[in-house]
Amino acid sequence: MTKAFEAIREGLEDAIAYGQGDTTRARKTVIEAERADVTAIRARLGMSQPAFARTLSVSLSTVRKWEQGQRSPSGAARVLLRIMEREPDAVRRALDR
Numbered sequence: 001m002t003k004a005f006e007a008i009r010e011g012l013e014d015a016i017a018y019g020q021g022d023t024t025r026a027r028k029t030v031i032e033a034e035r036a037d038v039t040a041i042r043a044r045l046g047m048s049q050p051a052f053a054r055t056l057s058v059s060l061s062t063v064r065k066w067e068q069g070q071r072s073p074s075g076a077a078r079v080l081l082r083i084m085e086r087e088p089d090a091v092r093r094a095l096d097r
Contacts, residue, residue: 036073036081038066044088055095056080 053063065071
């Protein structure tokens with residue numbers, strides 16, 4: 001048998017074993033995202049915690065937990081924070097009413 005076939009067969013066997021509860025053959029890859037300094041981003045924009053929470057459409061509690069390191073932003077919030085960090089003037093223009 002070819003090497004490609006053997007690799008596919010081994011992968012299928014691993015998947016079947018995992019599906020049956022055997023996690024000894026599984027591999028886990030964790031990618032740790034760069035942590036956003038929410039406090040610094042908020043301060044750079046000159047926003048209070050309540051205003052910042054409203055801007056991101058999250059609760060005040062969420063912003064506080066991010067700033068205290070109890071939770072980390074994920075998904076769209078992480079992307080918006082990155083934009084706020086790198087292009088604060090663009091964010092100000094976009095949010096200007």
